[in-house]
Amino acid sequence: DGAADEGVQFIAGFVFVFLFYLAAILFGYAIANSVVEEKQSRIVEILAAAIPLRQLLVGKVVGATVLAMGQMVLFVGIGLIGLSFTEYTSLLPAMAGAAAWYLALFVIGFVALACLFAVAGALATRAEDVQSTSSPVLTLIMIATFGGLFVSGTWQVVASYIPIMSTVTMPIRLVEGTAAWWEPLVAMIISLVAAVVVIGVAERIYRRSIMQTGRKLTYREALKLAD
Numbered sequence: 036d037g038a039a040d041e042g043v044q045f046i047a048g049f050v051f052v053f054l055f056y057l058a059a060i061l062f063g064y065a066i067a068n069s070v071v072e073e074k075q076s077r078i079v080e081i082l083a084a085a086i087p088l089r090q091l092l093v094g095k096v097v098g099a100t101v102l103a104m105g106q107m108v109l110f111v112g113i114g115l116i117g118l119s120f121t122e123y124t125s126l127l128p129a130m131a132g133a134a135a136w137y138l139a140l141f142v143i144g145f146v147a148l149a150c151l152f153a154v155a156g157a158l159a160t161r162a163e164d165v166q167s168t169s170s171p172v173l174t175l176i177m178i179a180t181f182g183g184l185f186v187s188g189t190w191q192v193v194a195s196y197i198p199i200m201s202t203v204t205m206p207i208r209l210v211e212g213t214a215a216w217w218e219p220l221v222a223m224i225i226s227l228v229a230a231v232v233v234i235g236v237a238e239r240i241y242r243r244s245i246m247q248t249g250r251k252l253t254y255r256e257a258l259k260l261a262d
Contacts, residue, residue, distance in 0.1 A: 043123050048207040052184045058103045059176050063152035066099050067165045070156025088242045096149040133209035136219040140202040147230040150237035157245040158252045196222050198229035
């Protein structure tokens with residue numbers, strides 16, 4: 036039974052990782068491509084005359100977050116209902132608690148990543164540029180998600196407090212029963228602080244680079260631009 040329970044716990048961890056990775060990639064690239072299309076077609080100039088660029092960014096991020104969160108709730112709900120019909124119902128309380136914290140951490144991490152993908156679109160001048168401008172974000176996602184799945188011991192504890200990585204690592208620890216009740220709360224506070232910083236920097240880069248149509252910009256060049 037112990038080995039079987041460990042197998043179910045690993046599968047749950049993999050599902051957390053897969054869902055986060057899938058949502059971040061699908062919705063993230065959708066945001067980046069939407070931004071670069073508006074920039075390339077000059078639609079953003081019309082929009083900027085009507086609403087502040089900050090509101091334009093917020094609208095894109097909120098829309099994507101609502102859609103992504105809706106999918107996560109649906110998939111997690113289906114998974115928990117399915118588990119209730121198996122012989123592993125004893126794991127249901129731990130799974131439900133882990134899923135709740137996963138969804139909370141998911142929202143925080145996804146909003147930060149969505150802003151970074153919007154920046155990737157703003158730095159580009161055409162759709163082909165998005166692949167290169169978004170590569171740092173993609174690298175961050177891959178390290179955070181898959182790294183969070185395969186670490187163990189002390190490294191797993193450390194990873195469960197690192198923003199983005201904590202989205203998958205902390206729920207895994209909760210499923211395994213190795214995290215105290217207060218640990219996910221601390222991880223969420225750390226993620227919130229990090230997200231506020233990332234969003235602030237991303238908003239500044241987005242605002243400065245979205246109107247630059249001459250060539251593809253780097254992150255460093257965009258930060259040096261005047262408002």
